[in-house]
Structures are given as structure tokens and as C-alpha cells.
Amino acid sequence: MRENKDWFKDRGYPHFTNKTPMSVRKNVERYVKNPQQVSRHSFSPLISKEIKQRRYKLSDFNGVERRSHKKSKGGNVVTNTKIREIRYATHLDAHIYSYYAQQIITPKYEAYLKQKPLLSNSITAYRQIETEDKLKFKNNVHFAKDVFDEIKSRENCVALVLDIENFFPSLNHKKLKLAWAKILGNKTLPKDHFNIFKATTRFSYVKLEDLKTKNGHFDEKELSKFRKNGKHTFFESIKDLIDSDVIIHKNQKKDGDKNLMGIPQGLPISALLANIYMLAFDEAVIKELTLKHNVFYRRYSDDIVMLCKENQIALIEEFVESEILKNKLTVSLEKTEKTLFKINNGRLQSYKIEKDNRLKENLPLNYLGFEFYGYQTLIKSKNLAKFYREMKETVKRKHKRVETIKEKHLLDETPIFKRKLYRLFSYKGEKSRMLPAKRTNYIEGKAKTDYFDRKFRGNYLRYAYRASDDLEAPEIKRQLRNHWRILQETLKKYDFSNVKKDS
Numbered sequence: 001m002r003e004n005k006d007w008f009k010d011r012g013y014p015h016f017t018n019k020t021p022m023s024v025r026k027n028v029e030r031y032v033k034n035p036q037q038v039s040r041h042s043f044s045p046l047i048s049k050e051i052k053q054r055r056y057k058l059s060d061f062n063g064v065e066r067r068s069h070k071k072s073k074g075g076n077v078v079t080n081t082k083i084r085e086i087r088y089a090t091h092l093d094a095h096i097y098s099y100y101a102q103q104i105i106t107p108k109y110e111a112y113l114k115q116k117p118l119l120s121n122s123i124t125a126y127r128q129i130e131t132e133d134k135l136k137f138k139n140n141v142h143f144a145k146d147v148f149d150e151i152k153s154r155e156n157c158v159a160l161v162l163d164i165e166n167f168f169p170s171l172n173h174k175k176l177k178l179a180w181a182k183i184l185g186n187k188t189l190p191k192d193h194f195n196i197f198k199a200t201t202r203f204s205y206v207k208l209e210d211l212k213t214k215n216g217h218f219d220e221k222e223l224s225k226f227r228k229n230g231k232h233t234f235f236e237s238i239k240d241l242i243d244s245d246v247i248i249h250k251n252q253k254k255d256g257d258k259n260l261m262g263i264p265q266g267l268p269i270s271a272l273l274a275n276i277y278m279l280a281f282d283e284a285v286i287k288e289l290t291l292k293h294n295v296f297y298r299r300y301s302d303d304i305v306m307l308c309k310e311n312q313i314a315l316i317e318e319f320v321e322s323e324i325l326k327n328k329l330t331v332s333l334e335k336t337e338k339t340l341f342k343i344n345n346g347r348l349q350s351y352k353i354e355k356d357n358r359l360k361e362n363l364p365l366n367y368l369g370f371e372f373y374g375y376q377t378l379i380k381s382k383n384l385a386k387f388y389r390e391m392k393e394t395v396k397r398k399h400k401r402v403e404t405i406k407e408k409h410l411l412d413e414t415p416i417f418k419r420k421l422y423r424l425f426s427y428k429g430e431k432s433r434m435l436p437a438k439r440t441n442y443i444e445g446k447a448k449t450d451y452f453d454r455k456f457r458g459n460y461l462r463y464a465y466r467a468s469d470d471l472e473a474p475e476i477k478r479q480l481r482n483h484w485r486i487l488q489e490t491l492k493k494y495d496f497s498n499v500k501k502d503s
Contacts, residue, residue, distance in 0.1 A: 005128070007102040008095060014223065016044050016206075016241055017090040019232045028092065032099040039191035041096065043199040044238060045248050046087040046264055049208040053082040085169075087205050087264035098268035100196055105272060108183050112279075118286050123278075125301040126271035140368040141467045143298065147305055148372050148471070150296050151341050151365075155348060158313060159365045160306045161337040162320060165330045167302035168270060169253055169262035171277050172328035173201045176263070179276045200263045200273065204250045211246065228442045255328065274301065277327070284323050289316060304331075305367060310340065339365040341374050348374030370471070377473040379464060384479060387460050391425040392490050399494040413497035425487055429459040 008028065010021050020028050031037050054069060070077050089097060110127075113120035124143040131138055151157060164170075177197055181189050189197055211234050213219050226233055235241045242248070255261045263270055282299060289295035289306070295316065296307035308316055317333050324331045338353035350373045352363035364371035364378070371378045398421070402414045423429035434453040441448055461480060468476035491499045 005102060007098040009098065011091055011094060013088070014232050014234055015047060015088075015090045016233060016235060016238055017092060018230075020091040020095065028095050031092070032096050035190070035192040038096060038100075039195050041093075041195060043093050043096075043195075043203075044090045045241070046089055046203055046205040046267075047208055047211075048085055048087045048205040048249075048264075051084045051086055053084070054080070084265065086266040087203070088266045089268075093199070094268055096196065097200075100193070101269040101272045105180075105183060105269075105276075108185070109272065109276060112183060116283075116286070118290060119282055122286060122290075122297045123275060123282055123299055125299070125303075126275055140300070141470045143300060144368040144370050144372075145471050147296075147298055147307070147367055148370075148377060150307055151372070151374070152348060154296075154307060154341075156309075156342045157307050157340075158310050158353070159337075159339045159341065159367075160304075160308065160313065160316060161339075161365070161367060162304040162306070162331050162333075163335060164302040164304070164324065165332055167329070168265040168274060170255075170329055171263050171274065172255065172261055173259065175280075175328060176201070176273060176277050179279055180273070183276055183279075196269070200267065200269065201260060202251060203264055204248050205264070206241075206246055206248055213246075230442055261328075271301070281323055281327050285320075288319060300368060303368070313338065337366065339363070341365075350374045370467075376475050377471050379467070379476055379479055387425075388483075388486060391487060394421065394424070395487075395490045395494065399496070402494075402496065415498035416491070416494075416496040418491075418498070421487070421491075423456070424459050425461075426459075426484055427461055429456075430462045430465060432456060432458045432462075 008022075008025055011019065069080050071080050088094070113123065124138070129138045130136075131142065147159075151159060177189060180193065180197065181187060184190070184193065188194075211218065223234070226236065235244065251260060251262065251264075253260065253262045263273060278299065282297075285295075285297050285306075289308075290297055293308070293312060293315070295312065298305050304320075306316055306320075317336070320331060321333060334355075340351040340353055340359060341348055342351070343349070349361065350364050351359040351361055354360060362373060364373045366380060369380050369383055371380055395416075398416055402416060405411065406414045433456050435456045436451065437454040438449055438451045441450070461483065464476055464480055468474060492501055
């Protein structure tokens with residue numbers, strides 16, 4: 001049964017102001033529903049952390065193409081690792097962003113899209129779109145299936161996958177403000193919305209690493225003292241943050257005209273604002289390409305896919321480049337993936353179109369975590385590699401803990417607890433279930449532990465098996481058929497007393 005998102009969320013992370021548990025929901029609700037309060041609200045600095053995505057890509061090394069975790073750039077060999085900066089707000093600030101996004105702006109945005117079904121169908125990310133049976137909301141598997149089914153119905157076509165460079169950090173503030181006001185049906189933003197606009201464009205932030213003041217670690221003694229006083233914060237107050245040696249950075253990213261640009265990725269309102277910003281581009285594509293040239297268009301955040309005839313490629317690239325520039329963004333046409341689909345020996349086959357227009361047979365269309373070959377659909381190989389890498393790293397980490405226990409207590413043998421490993425990395429964790437959990441809070445200096453059940457929603461195999469069913473692609477299940485053997489072989493590499501070695 002599908003569930004609508006609740007704007008109020010009991011977030012567990014520490015920040016510069018205290019947590020807002022469910023017990024204070026009514027107070028928070030009164031505050032965020034008061035436009036005068038919101039228009040005067042002073043937003044706190046964000047906390048910024050880096051997410052590093054290690055990538056194994058095809059790169060050019062002095063004219064030789066090979067897959068590597070590194071690439072050649074400007075005569076130097078550099079890493080392929082993609083770094084994304086995620087910034088998150090204090091608890092009350094996050095509630096304001098969430099309430100305005102879900103309760104005020106989204107209904108108006110959805111009402112606008114509802115008037116234009118072609119436009120609505122084309123924008124897929126960050127929305128709650130019902131499945132045909134109305135039992136749940138669509139996810140990336142359903143959106144990928146829509147594209148793959150369209151390719152199968154067209155048979156002879158080209159899929160163009162375009163990517164907007166530095167999407168969130170490059171949004172133009174003036175265009176965002178006008179698009180936001182347009183969705184609200186106003187010429188300018190009301191005072192409460194304008195205050196939120198300022199908070200998302202002229203934001204300040206603290207790097208998470210700068211808060212690790214004890215030899216590269218958090219000062220647990222200080223944090224524990226705050227917790228005992230009922231505060232789940234990094235400082236006693238915002239004043240203490242300002243008076244500390246921690247640097248508070250400001251958004252200083254500027255465009256060619258020296259104007260500030262970009263919004264932080266990670267706020268509850270960021271994804272919606274990005275969709276609103278792209279509305280003018282979406283409408284232009286529908287009007288000029290879909291209606292006039294029968295081009296199939298889908299946009300999932302900054303990932304754009306278009307299906308067209310082979311002789312329409314130049315037309316589309318020229319239009320997209322021009323229209324993206326009007327929206328003060330950049331799309332790298334050199335990085336555009338072009339995949340030709342045509343019938344070969346009675347089956348639909350994929351061909352990658354190279355820069356010199358040569359065709360490479362059986363190279364798939366990569367879209368939303370899947371590889372589509374025309375005749376089969378697989379999970380993206382790097383996603384599968386990530387699953388097995390996490391499996392092996394988790395076992396290795398547990399082994400280190402076991403060795404520490406053996407050394408500390410002078411034990412000859414120590415078992416590994418396999419239940420959690422099986423739940424995370426095997427078919428035994430495919431089903432959702434309730435798991436026992438506990439949370440300790442300090443009330444007037446005294447620890448109070450609450451016991452409750454939390455929902456375990458299943459592991460990666462649950463997602464893969466469901467994708468296999470939804471995409472009607474049994475080959476996905478075959479991709480994972482060796483997961484149990486690989487897990488057992490990984491366990492046997494280490495000295496666990498309850499893991500049998502091969503004789």
C-alpha cells in the first residue's frame with residue numbers, strides 16, 4: 001500500500017541546534033505554518049560532507065583506451081572519483097524546507113503539470129507518481145521500463161543520454177526566483193518564500209571534517225556532556241559556534257557575470273527547486289521536439305534521455321545546447337551517449353555510436369542503473385561490483401573486530417555473528433521485517449532507554465529481484481545467482497571459529 005510522505009521527520013543526526021522529536025511536532029507545526037514567523041526566521045549554517053564515488057570508466061591514455069579508476073587530464077593522470085557535496089540543515093530549518101516543499105509548493109507544481117500530460121509524463125525524478133494499479137508510487141525501475149518499452153516499440157531508433165554539468169551548483173538565482181514565483185502564481189515571491197529563497201542561495205556552511213577537533217575525530221567527551229544535558233548538538237549554542245575556531249564558509253560560487261549561483265544539494269526543498277528551474281527547458285523540448293518531430297523525452301533530475309531517428313541527432317543536439325544555454329546551464333555534447341537500436345538477425349540489438357560515427361556492437365544503453373541491450377536488460381555492472389565490494393569490506397571489518405576481541409581477552413577462538421551479514425548480503429534478507437532497536441536519551445541528566453521495533457525494508461537483492469520482475473528480465477536474477485557462494489568464500493578467507501574451511 002502506497003504511503004504519502006510526511007513533511008515532519010524525526011531526524012537523528014547532531015547539528016548546531018537540538019533535535020525535534022515527535023513529542024514537539026505540534027509546536028513545530030504551529031511555527032512552520034505561520035508565514036510571519038518563517039519570514040523572520042534566522043536559518044543556521046548547514047553542515048557539508050563529501051560523498052566520494054569511485055568510478056571504473058573507459059579512459060584515454062595517450063591514444064590507448066582502457067578501463068581504469070584513473071584518467072588522463074591535461075597531461076597528468078588523475079583519479080576518476082566523483083565527489084559530491086551534500087549539505088544538510090538543522091532540524092527546525094529542515095522542517096521549514098520540508099513543509100514548504102511538500103505542503104505548499106509541490107501541490108501548485110503538480111497542478112501546473114496536470115494541465116499538460118505530455119509534460120508531466122516527461123519529468124520523473126523527485127515526484128510521487130502513481131503506478132497504474134495505484135497501489136504504490138513509481139521508482140527508477142518503472143521509469144527505466146518506460147524508456148526501454150518505448151525503444152522496443154520503435155525498434156529502429158537512437159537513444160541520446162545527455163548530462164547537465166554541475167547541475168545543483170550551477171542554478172541561476174534570478175531564473176530560479178522567477179520560476180518559483182510563477183509556480184505560486186505571483187510576479188514576486190511572498191516574504192516567507194523569499195526568506196527561504198535567500199537561505200537556499202546565500203547559504204553558509206561548516207565542513208563536517210572541521211568539526212572533528214580531536215586528532216581527526218569528534219570530541220566524544222564534549223558531545224556526551226551535551227547529550228546528558230538533553231542537547232544532541234556540536235555546540236552549546238550557535239553563539240559558541242561563532243566564537244569557536246571553526247570556519248563558517250559562505251556560498252561564493254559565481255557565474256561569468258560575477259553573480260552568485262547554485263543551491264545546496266541535500267536540503268528537503270532542493271530537488272523540487274531543481275525541477276521548477278528546469279520547467280522552461282522541459283516545456284521547450286515538448287513544444288519543439290516532441291510535438292513537431294515525435295521525439296520521446298524523459299528527464300530524471302539532470303539525466304536526460306531522448307529517443308529519435310538517426311537523422312535527427314544533429315537537430316536535437318543543436319536545440320538542446322541552445323536551450324540549455326538560455327537557462328544558464330551547460331551540457332557537454334562530447335559526453336553524450338548515443339546508442340543505436342535496430343533489428344539484427346531477428347532480435348533488437350544495441351550499437352554504440354562512436355565520435356567518428358563508427359558502430360560498436362552490443363554496447364548497451366546505460367540508464368538509471370540498468371544496461372539495456374535491446375534483447376536483454378541487466379543491472380549496471382558497476383552497481384553489482386559495488387554490492388560485492390561492500391560485502392567483502394564488511395566481512396573484513398568484522399574480522400578486524402574479532403581479532404581485537406581475541407587479543408584483548410586472550411581468546412584462541414572467536415565466532416563471527418553471521419545473522420546480520422546474511423540479512424544484508426544474501427537472499428535471507430530479501431523480505432522486509434521488524435527488528436528490535438533501542439534509543440537512549442538523557443532527561444535532566446539521567447539516561448532513559450526506549451525499546452522499539454524498526455522496519456528493515458530488505459536488502460539490495462530485494463531491489464534486484466523486484467527489478468527483474470518489473471522489467472520482465474529474468475537475466476537480472478541470473479546475474480546474482482552466485483552471491484551466496486561468494487559470501488561463503490569471503491567468510492572462509494578469515495579465521496572465524498564458526499566458519500567451516502574446505503577440507
